Amino acid sequence: MDTGYEDTARRPALPWWQTGVLYECYLRSFQDSNGDGVGDLAGLRRRLPYLAWLGVDALWLPPFYPSPQADFGYDITDWTAVDPRFGTLEAFDALVADAHRLGLRIVLDIVPNHTSDQHPWFQASRSSRTHPQRNWYLWCDAKPDGSPPNNWLSAFGGSAWAWDAPTQQYYYHAFLPQQPDLNWRHPAMAQAFFAAMRFWLDRGVDGFRVDVMWHLLKDAQYRDNPPNPHYDPRTMPSNDMQLALYNTDHPDVHHLVARMRALLNAYGEDCLLIGEMYFGDDRLMRYYGAHGAGAQMPHNQMLILTPWDPQAIGAYIRRYEAMLPAFAWPNWVLGNHDKPRIATRVGRPAQARLAMMLLLTLRGTPTLYYGDELGLPNVPIPPAQIQDPFAQRDPGRGQGRDPQRTPMLWDHTPQAGFTTAARPWLPLHADWPQRTMEAQRQEPTSMLHLTRRLLHLRRADPALQAGAWTPIATQGPLLAYTREQGERRCLIVLNFAPEPQELVLPAALRRRPRRCLLSTWMDRAPVAEGGPRLTVRSDEGVLLRLR
Ligand code: GLC
Numbered sequence: 329m330d331t332g333y334e335d336t337a338r339r340p341a342l343p344w345w346q347t348g349v350l351y352e353c354y355l356r357s358f359q360d361s362n363g364d365g366v367g368d369l370a371g372l373r374r375r376l377p378y379l380a381w382l383g384v385d386a387l388w389l390p391p392f393y394p395s396p397q398a399d400f401g402y403d404i405t406d407w408t409a410v411d412p413r414f415g416t417l418e419a420f421d422a423l424v425a426d427a428h429r430l431g432l433r434i435v436l437d438i439v440p441n442h443t444s445d446q447h448p449w450f451q452a453s454r455s456s457r458t459h460p461q462r463n464w465y466l467w468c469d470a471k472p473d474g475s476p477p478n479n480w481l482s483a484f485g486g487s488a489w490a491w492d493a494p495t496q497q498y499y500y501h502a503f504l505p506q507q508p509d510l511n512w513r514h515p516a517m518a519q520a521f522f523a524a525m526r527f528w529l530d531r532g533v534d535g536f537r538v539d540v541m542w543h544l545l546k547d548a549q550y551r552d553n554p555p556n557p558h559y560d561p562r563t564m565p566s567n568d569m570q571l572a573l574y575n576t577d578h579p580d581v582h583h584l585v586a587r588m589r590a591l592l593n594a595y596g597e598d599c600l601l602i603g604e605m606y607f608g609d610d611r612l613m614r615y616y617g618a619h620g621a622g623a624q625m626p627h628n629q630m631l632i633l634t635p636w637d638p639q640a641i642g643a644y645i646r647r648y649e650a651m652l653p654a655f656a657w658p659n660w661v662l663g664n665h666d667k668p669r670i671a672t673r674v675g676r677p678a679q680a681r682l683a684m685m686l687l688l689t690l691r692g693t694p695t696l697y698y699g700d701e702l703g704l705p706n707v708p709i710p711p712a713q714i715q716d717p718f719a720q721r722d723p724g725r726g727q728g729r730d731p732q733r734t735p736m737l738w739d740h741t742p743q744a745g746f747t748t749a750a751r752p753w754l755p756l757h758a759d760w761p762q763r764t765m766e767a768q769r770q771e772p773t774s775m776l777h778l779t780r781r782l783l784h785l786r787r788a789d790p791a792l793q794a795g796a797w798t799p800i801a802t803q804g805p806l807l808a809y810t811r812e813q814g815e816r817r818c819l820i821v822l823n824f825a826p827e828p829q830e831l832v833l834p835a836a837l838r839r840r841p842r843r844c845l846l847s848t849w850m851d852r853a854p855v856a857e858g859g860p861r862l863t864v865r866s867d868e869g870v871l872l873r874l875r
Pocket of ligand 1: 399439
């Protein structure tokens, strides 16, 4: 019998990071276990069965290393330890062991661009101009008038140079002054960082997400950045007033990424290297490296940055697919701890469902942000409770990033089961009892069940996991495409409008009988349908099997 699977059976198995789905588990807000109002490793370990039930494959853990928390863990004082707020090394090992037993991989966030100003390396570096570690960081003399060496701006507002009075030089910080940038041109510094990477690989982690990968090397001559002709102070953060030509995306960064990748390859070619970046053009493609010697996943955040419009999104997917080098594997990110939640961005709750169907039916590895499976929106933060230094330093940032970092909603117990503390570190949604995981688990048509069903359909279907992506020409509010592998073919139609729409199918697809596997409304029984037209209801996304 022709099952249509013969060709897939002959294919070499794809690595886990191509077939799998990544879940960003923002540790501070996932599950508290010791009643201090902040999530931790033991709390996450308790919730692993939920993540396995949901159907994700790998967890990306933001930094849990010792840190004064000036930038919530992205300011690190020790690369190879666990901050007591989050647990111990033993708790980490136990988490990895349990995760692996459940088939979940662990990907750690590493922050090679900068340390905390409290890191012993920086303390040594700033202790005197002649200290052997002085040049592990980027120090420069003032201009004759005492001003900073150039015009580079911090992503968190203001000049990127901080004056160090005792040693009479400026140091560079792309982010907070408490986050001095490392000098990746210093061989001993590079070796010390690589040793830290090996420390975690030896403990069994499955890969890394490299924080701000495009920042790692800067112009050796420290040339001034040019002004940005498109700068609009009403809509753009203050550092966007210049083009970050000389302090980011340096051509030599690709050699460094290749060295990181080689280090990971020694632990197995399926050891994953993700690079954080915020562009979707040929610059992103370069992070795959020559012949694939770079990151397997230069994080593609364009679903976050592109307006929520089917024609704009469709055009970007086509461009991205066309730009990808032949060896490269695509990936898609719907949300993260730095950007407003997708449910808030798209407005109507039904559109958050559509976004989930889009993310989980595109070709390439999806990254899902915790709580998006519940359709959680941003939480408005009262001004007195704002914690994000980003918001405090740059008034243009509004409430900063706190609204998308609030506690996960588990059940109806106090603080939604997140903590036994009287107050979690950030407030909960005002209407949290209706939104919890437990409430949604009881409700068969919930966003949680939709997400789970999509994850399970994807896992079971080679066409959805790895099949070719082919767009169908549409106009107006529809986005439609097929996914195809061998004889297996799926059709996905997404309606971005609050009114029903009709899609006239291309001739080649009309003859095939089709069966609806899933609607974002979660109510459509799988019925056989045919004919040249397909109707989708308001805000509906459908996933159909074509035969
Ligand atoms: C990355 C992190 C962000 C952090 C910044 C500086 O963009 O995702 O949270 O503030 O790097 O480390």
